[in-house]
Amino acid sequence: xxxxxxxxxxxxxxxxxxxxxxxxxxxxxxxxxxxxxxxxxxxxxxxxxxxxxxxxxxxxxxxxxxxxxxxxxxxxxxxxxxxxxxxxxxxxxxxxxxxxxxxxxxxxxxxxxxxxxxxxxxxxxxxxxxxxxxxxxxxxxxxxxxxxxxxxxxxxxxxxxxxxxxxxxxxxxxxxxxxxxxxxxxxxxxxxxxxxxxxxxxxxxxxxxxxxxxxxxxxxxxxxxxxxxxxxxxxxxxxxxxxxxxxxxxxxxxxxxxxxxxxxxxxxxxxxxxxxxxxxxxxxxxxxxxxxxxxxxxxxxxxxxxxxxxxxxxxxxxxxxxxxxxxxxxxxxxxxxxxxxxxxxxxxxxxxxxxxxxxxxxxxxxxxxxxxxxxxxxxxxxxxxxxxxxxxxxxxxxxxxxxxxxxxx
Amino acid sequence: xxxxxxxxxxxxxxxxxxxxxxxxxxxxxxxxxxxxxxxxxxxxxxxxxxxxxxxxxxxxxxxxxxxxxxxxxxxxxxxxxxxxxxxxxxxxxxxxxxxxxxxxxxxxxxxxxxxxxxxxxxxxxxxxxxxxxxxxxxxxxxxxxxxxxxxxxxxxxxxxxxxxxxxxxxxxxxxxxxxxxxxxxxxxxxxxxxxxxxxxxxxxxxxxxxxxxxxxxxxxxxxxxxxxxxxxxxxxxxxxxxxxxxxxxxxxxxxxxxxxxxxxxxx
Ligand SMILES: Cc1ncc(COP(=O)(O)O)c(C=O)c1O
Numbered sequence: 001x002x003x004x005x006x007x008x009x010x011x012x013x014x015x016x017x018x019x020x021x022x023x024x025x026x027x028x029x030x031x032x033x034x035x036x037x038x039x040x041x042x043x044x045x046x047x048x049x050x051x052x053x054x055x056x057x058x059x060x061x062x063x064x065x066x067x068x069x070x071x072x073x074x075x076x077x078x079x080x081x082x083x084x085x086x087x088x089x090x091x092x093x094x095x096x097x098x099x100x101x102x103x104x105x106x107x108x109x110x111x112x113x114x115x116x117x118x119x120x121x122x123x124x125x126x127x128x129x130x131x132x133x134x135x136x137x138x139x140x141x142x143x144x145x146x147x148x149x150x151x152x153x154x155x156x157x158x159x160x161x162x163x164x165x166x167x168x169x170x171x172x173x174x175x176x177x178x179x180x181x182x183x184x185x186x187x188x189x190x191x192x193x194x195x196x197x198x199x200x201x202x203x204x205x206x207x208x209x210x211x212x213x214x215x216x217x218x219x220x221x222x223x224x225x226x227x228x229x230x231x232x233x234x235x236x237x238x239x240x241x242x243x244x245x246x247x248x249x250x251x252x253x254x255x256x257x258x259x260x261x262x263x264x265x266x267x268x269x270x271x272x273x274x275x276x277x278x279x280x281x282x283x284x285x286x287x288x289x290x291x292x293x294x295x296x297x298x299x300x301x302x303x304x305x306x307x308x309x310x311x312x313x314x315x316x317x318x319x320x321x322x323x324x325x326x327x328x329x330x331x332x333x334x335x336x337x338x339x340x341x342x343x344x345x346x347x348x349x350x351x352x353x354x355x356x357x358x359x360x361x362x363x364x365x366x367x368x369x370x371x372x373x374x375x376x377x378x379x380x381x382x383x384x385x386x387x388x389x390x391x392x393x394x395x396x397x398x399x400x401x402x403x404x405x406x407x408x409x
Numbered sequence: 410x411x412x413x414x415x416x417x418x419x420x421x422x423x424x425x426x427x428x429x430x431x432x433x434x435x436x437x438x439x440x441x442x443x444x445x446x447x448x449x450x451x452x453x454x455x456x457x458x459x460x461x462x463x464x465x466x467x468x469x470x471x472x473x474x475x476x477x478x479x480x481x482x483x484x485x486x487x488x489x490x491x492x493x494x495x496x497x498x499x500x501x502x503x504x505x506x507x508x509x510x511x512x513x514x515x516x517x518x519x520x521x522x523x524x525x526x527x528x529x530x531x532x533x534x535x536x537x538x539x540x541x542x543x544x545x546x547x548x549x550x551x552x553x554x555x556x557x558x559x560x561x562x563x564x565x566x567x568x569x570x571x572x573x574x575x576x577x578x579x580x581x582x583x584x585x586x587x588x589x590x591x592x593x594x595x596x597x598x599x600x601x602x603x604x605x606x607x608x609x610x611x612x613x614x615x616x617x618x619x620x621x622x623x624x625x626x627x628x629x630x631x632x633x634x635x636x637x638x639x640x641x642x643x644x645x646x647x648x649x650x651x652x653x654x655x656x657x658x659x660x661x662x663x664x665x666x667x668x669x670x671x672x673x674x675x676x
Contacts (some may be wrong), residue, residue, distance in 0.1 A: 021510055021537045023468045025562035025587050027569060167474065173465065180467040185588040187564070284511040285465065287537075297487050298515025300464040 012201020017113035017317035020200040022287045026180075029187045034202040036107045037105060041209075046102065050210075053098050057131070058088045060213065064221040064378075069348035070361075074368025077375040080225070081351070082218050082246060084382050088262040091383030092214060092242045093124040093195060097266035098211030101128035104191035111190040115179040117144055117172035117238065118309035118356060119151025120383055121195030125161035128193075136160040139178040144308045151387050169302035172238075172312045176286050196239025197316035200287030204316050211245025218378055219249040226376050232257040232367055235380040236359040237330065238274075238309045242382035247328060257329065260319065261363035263305030264332030274303035275332040276315045277314040277323055285314040291321065291323070306335040306391065309383075337362040339395050342385065354383035355391065412503035412531040413556050413579040416455040417635055426631035427673040428453060429616055430664060431507060431640030432647075433460035434493035435485030436476040441653045443496040448661040450500040453668025457497045458534060458640070461490045461508035468509075468536050469484050472641045472648065491524050498529030505532040505558065505579070510542075518549040521621065525555060532556025532579045536542040539672030540576035547576065558582050561607055563599035576610040580636060581607055587620045592641045593620035601633045627670030637671050639663075 012018050020030060040046040054060040062083045071079040084092035104112055112134050116122030122138040129136035138155055142164040145152050155162050168174040176199075183192040197211075198205040222230050224337045233250055235243035237260040250256040265273030273279065276291040283292035285300060293301040293313035305311040322328035341361035353361060357380075364379045371377070385392065393400045410418070430449045434442050446457055462477035469477070490506060497504040506525060513521050513535070525533065532555050538546065540559060546668035550557045556579025561570050564587060574581050583604055583663050586597035600617050607615045616636025621627060623646075627637045646663050650656035 019542050020539055022539070023536055023562070023584075024539065024560040024569075024573065025564055025584060027539065027562075028564040028566065168464070169480075177465055177467045181470070181589045184468070187587060241511060283515060284537075286467070292511070294511065294515065296510035296515070298463075299481060300511075 005249055012205070014318045014321035017289050017320040018201055018204060019289055020279035020287060021202070021284045021289070022200045023184060024186065025184050026200070030200055030202065032107065033103070036103050036204050037202060040103060040106060046106070047303040050099055050102060054213065058094050061217045062086050064225060066225070067349045071368070073344055073348070074365045074377065075371065076373035077368035077371055077377050078226070079364065079368065080222065080230070080376065080378045081381040082214060082378060084214060084380060085353065085357070086244065089120070089124045089127050090386060091120040091124070091249060092211060092245060093121045094127070095194065095213055095245065096207045096210040097121070097124040097193060098243060099126045100191070100193045100206065101132050101134065104134065104193065105132055107191060109189055109191040111141070111186070113137045113179050113182050113190055113192045114193045114195055115139050115151065115175040116195060117175070117311060118307065118354065119144065119148040119155070119387060120309065121387065122162070123151050123154050123158070125193050126155040126158035129160060130158045131187055137182065138162050139165055139175040141165050141175050142170065143170040144215045147391055148308055148387055158379060171303070171308065173300065186332070196241040197244050197318060198239040198286055198288060198290070198314055204288065204318055207241050208244045208248060208318065211241050214242065214245035214380065215247065215249025216306070218246055222376070222378060229253055229256050230376040230378045231255070231371055232259055232375065232377045234259040234360050234364045234367060234377060235263065235313060236310060236356050236382060237262045237319060238356060240319045242380050244316060244318055246378070246380040252400065258327060259363060259367055260328055260330040261333045262330055263307060263310035263359060263361045264334040265304040267334055268332050270303070272304035273332060274311055274313065276313065277330040278332050279315070281322070283309070288317045290317040290320040291315050306338065307359065309354070309356040310359060324406065331363060333359040333362045339392070341365060342392060343396065351381070352385035353381060354385050355388045357382045411442035411554065411556050411579055413456060417580060421635065422523040426634060427455040427616065427636040428627070428668050428671050429456040429458060429618070429636050429638040430454035430643055431455065431458035431460055431638065432643050433462050433473065433476050433480050434490040435462060435480035435483060436644070437479065437647060437653065437656065438483060439485065439489055439493070441656065442493055444657050445647060445660045446493065446497045447500055448561060448604060448657045449664045450502040451536035452661045454502060454505045454664050456505065456636070458505055458507045459490060459494045459497055461512055462505055463485065463509040463512055466509065468589055470589040470641065472644050473590050476644045476648065487512055491528055492531045494525060495528035503531045504529065505534055506530060507534040507536070507558065510535055510538045518545055520556055521587060522549040522553045526553040530555070532558055534558040536560055540572055543576060544617060551658055560584050561603065563587055563603050567606060571610045574607060574613060577613060580614040580616050582638065583607060583615050583617045583634070585617050587609040588619065590619060590641050592622035596620065596626050596629055600630065604634050624666040627667045631671045631673070637667065639667055
């Protein structure tokens with residue numbers, strides 16, 4: 001392990017975090033992936049192809065929207081939303097997926113597999129697989145297939161096979177276990193298209209790279225609009241890909257606070273949450289050393305969140321390092337706080353966010369009150385809430401069966 | 410010489426392969442898991458792998474994963490695993506613990522190595538720890554003369570094999586195929602070539618595991634390897650038994666069949 005500059009992976013490590021804790025059978029595939037990635041970075045044709053897809057397929061650059069009515073509820077701070085919800089397929093996930101799908105093609109792999117929690121990564125992967133004519137299998141915890149049923153249907157419409165995982169807590173963690181098992185057995189023709197900045201090296205670095213476009217665009221857009229850097233950048237943190245994507249452009253700007261919001265679930269004292277930083281401890285999960293929710297024996301403790309995409313007991317290793325070095329600050333946001341912010345943005349701005357994203361909105365409401373009306377805060381609006389309509393309707397007691405007379409939340 | 414090394418050299422003197430048997434601690438319950446190991450050793454297992462049940466066993470197929478779930482749901486802890494290892498060592502068989510990395514890290518590397526050495530354990534197999542991440546583990550195990558067993562796989566390049574075996578002691582665990590644990594009907598064609606590539610890099614004994622379930626397979630692996638590792642087939646025998654006594658009997662019978670296999674050494 002070498003010393004680590006902030007935000008830079010050395011040998012796949014971020015301080016003491018990251019690394020590769022995998023069955024030996026995967027070492028070769030990870031080496032191969034790393035070489036393919038480095039070669040792609042040096043290949044202008046790869047860059048061009050990705051850039052063209054981002055513009056003409058995804059719809060990048062995504063806009064930066066100022067939201068004054070919502071801002072009134074954030075202590076009057078100026079709130080700017082980075083609109084990843086407007087990307088094709090409805091979230092930031094497509095940025096990483098297109099990059100990795102092109103890498104898979106480069107490596108001559110005809111099949112991609114993915115894990116998914118909220119289903120957004122699965123949908124993005126199924127989409128790219130359709131576009132690039134790749135076979136696609138998506139693993140999804142059975143509980144998540146129920147709460148994100150719409151996305152299961154989308155994946156199947158796109159031609160992907162969706163495998164419900166019934167082991168363990170039937171959520172994202174178990175879907176990753178199953179995807180890894182598939183990958184060990186099929187690695188010669190299969191690329192594991194991992195959906196967030198977790199997992200063994202080089203995944204955290206690759207996924208971050210493909211999401212750094214969020215930060216790069218945001219920095220330019222804020223400077224254009226406000227004429228200065230923001231005071232804070234906020235994002236929700238499941239594995240941490242949308243957060244690292246937007247943070248990455250501001251790491252070297254000490255005046256910009258970086259705030260990550262993890263799922264506080266039913267409250268961190270109830271044990272039913274996904275607050276890795278608040279309640280976890282360093283350990284190894286899914287191939288990397290990072291903060292992990294675990295018991296005294298090192299067994300993973302199941303997480304809980306109303307949002308499937310934040311319902312994960314580990315977190316990306318770079319976030320672990322940003323946390324320890326205090327460059328970024330992480331706080332839990334409860335299910336209830338997130339749902340209030342979800343409703344508020346919907347009704348003040350006409351934007352229905354993903355429930356994952358609503359955690360960042362709730363966090364920014366706190367932060368705005370702390371920083372005051374002169375502050376400029378950018379929130380990464382990582383996804384839209386179409387997939388969550390049923391969960392939200394249930395939460396707010398809205399009858400969506402066939403009643404024409406729908407009460408407001 | 411460690412107990413593991415002795416077991417392999419005894420087998421070599423007898424012109425046969427060593428039989429390595431895996432069972433998870435605490436499955437189907439703590440007391441029965443000890444009886445199962447005793448039965449395995451009585452029927453001819455030379456080296457016992459005591460499995461530490463882990464919540465996220467991503468190298469294991471459904472048979473072992475479900476056994477781990479059951480052991481954990483009954484509250485099996487690392488302390489219990491060490492108790493089973495102690496009982497295993499008391500049978501006289503060389504005893505190693507097989508564990509994913511996080512439970513060892515959480516327990517404390519030195520503390521785990523101390524405790525295992527104190528109960529007569531001989532080494533540790535770590536399927537998700539690679540030599541690159543194992544500096545501290547090397548020191549902890551060396552200080553207590555515990556064997557440190559890493560895995561090689563059919564996809565491992567010659568350079569990679571050289572790196573892995575130089576960090577190993579006791580024996581080298583050769584995964585016979587690209588996949589997770591679970592029984593297979595035949596021995597993967599990759600295994601023999603892998604063993605040859607490992608032999609080019611080390612004089613350590615090489616044992617082959619993953620997918621072995623019956624005597625004929627054991628005999629064919631014994632034709633080219635120093636050891637035959639069997640796990641899922643033992644666990645399945647327990648899972649399919651109507652009660653604990655039948656499980657003990659089934660494990661003993663399977664161990665006897667496999668022990669005859671490693672002595673047959675067919676080609
Ligand atoms: C809209 C949205 N935001 C955030 C996340 C959380 O993932 P990450 O922390 O990697 O951005 C998800 C995951 O499914 C998501 O769908």
